[in-house]
Amino acid sequence: MPELPEVETQVRDLKKEIKGLTIKDIIPIYKKVLKKPKNFKLFKNSILNKKVLDIERLGKNILIHAGDKVILIHQKIAGHILYSKWIKKGNNYISEDKIIKKDPKNRFLIYLFVFNNGKMLGLCDPRKFSKIELWSRKDIKKIKEIKKLGEDPFSKNFTFNYFYGKIKNKNKSIKSVLLDQSIVLGIGNIYSDEILWQAKVHPTKKAKELSLNEIKEIFKAIKQVLREGIKKRGESFSDWRDIFGKKGNYDKYKKVFKREGLSCKRCKSAILKTKISGRTSRFCSNCQKYD
Numbered sequence: 001m002p003e004l005p006e007v008e009t010q011v012r013d014l015k016k017e018i019k020g021l022t023i024k025d026i027i028p029i030y031k032k033v034l035k036k037p038k039n040f041k042l043f044k045n046s047i048l049n050k051k052v053l054d055i056e057r058l059g060k061n062i063l064i065h066a067g068d069k070v071i072l073i074h075q076k077i078a079g080h081i082l083y084s085k086w087i088k089k090g091n092n093y094i095s096e097d098k099i100i101k102k103d104p105k106n107r108f109l110i111y112l113f114v115f116n117n118g119k120m121l122g123l124c125d126p127r128k129f130s131k132i133e134l135w136s137r138k139d140i141k142k143i144k145e146i147k148k149l150g151e152d153p154f155s156k157n158f159t160f161n162y163f164y165g166k167i168k169n170k171n172k173s174i175k176s177v178l179l180d181q182s183i184v185l186g187i188g189n190i191y192s193d194e195i196l197w198q199a200k201v202h203p204t205k206k207a208k209e210l211s212l213n214e215i216k217e218i219f220k221a222i223k224q225v226l227r228e229g230i231k232k233r234g235e236s237f238s239d240w241r242d243i244f245g246k247k248g249n250y251d252k253y254k255k256v257f258k259r260e261g262l263s264c265k266r267c268k269s270a271i272l273k274t275k276i277s278g279r280t281s282r283f284c285s286n287c288q289k290y291d
């Protein structure tokens with residue numbers, strides 16, 4: 001699932017590519033991806049001929065400001081967006097870009113936005129769990145309250161006091177707490193494992209049992225690890241691709257995620273895995289002791 005570094009990479013690229021363009025058409029290849037409004041005609045009429053004013057990230061959501069509306073895209077487990085030009089051949093859309101065309105992961109187009117320069121924004125998702133919602137620009141400011149979302153790790157409101165206050169009494173594993181979008185936005189399975197390795201904290205340790213120092217280390221690691229993920233343009237070991245259809249470079253830098261059985265990059269001990277509330281978590285048997 002695209003997490004904060006992947007979505008941030010997409011948003012930064014989109015700002016360069018589609019800001020200022022006008023939406024000229026929408027092709028709903030898989031109609032059910034539109035969740036709000038359910039009526040496609042209403043959706044289309046609301047954003048047709050609207051200019052893209054800005055693109056921003058809200059947690060793992062991409063927000064495209066178009067005229068007085070905001071298109072919200074959540075890529076869920078396996079979705080990613082691409083920027084290219086596709087030609088319809090039979091039932092298939094074929095990209096003009098070699099990189100996009102070559103990689104099978106880029107072939108599951110489910111929605112297309114066509115711009116005035118002839119290029120398109122395509123939502124690609126083999127599992128079709130992604131969603132698109134339309135909001136008014138006025139209401140999008142309230143979405144954080146509506147959806148009870150926590151703070152973004154890079155917002156000025158994400159202070160140590162905020163984080164400490166939110167987690168100190170939580171009777172849940174720290175792994176689950178990091179995945180909880182009502183506490184901190186944008187962290188998923190990959191980066192939560194990396195953050196806890198960096199902070200040397202066992203993933204199953206309950207948040208309320210953490211020492212002040214451990215919480216400080218986790219708080220620091222959240223920003224460090226996510227910043228590194230953005231710098232490397234996201235991960236490279238799932239279905240995710242950037243808007244040009246390319247993999248990220250984080251794979252070489254990850255310390256624990258999907259490294260079970262291999263040795264710790266810090267102490268050479270074995271990386272183990274465990275299940276926490278249905279999610280697999282990896283950790284170092286030596287650096288991340290449960291004590």
Ligand SMILES: [Zn+2]
Pocket residue numbers: 264265266267268269284285286287288
């Ligand atoms: Zn270790």
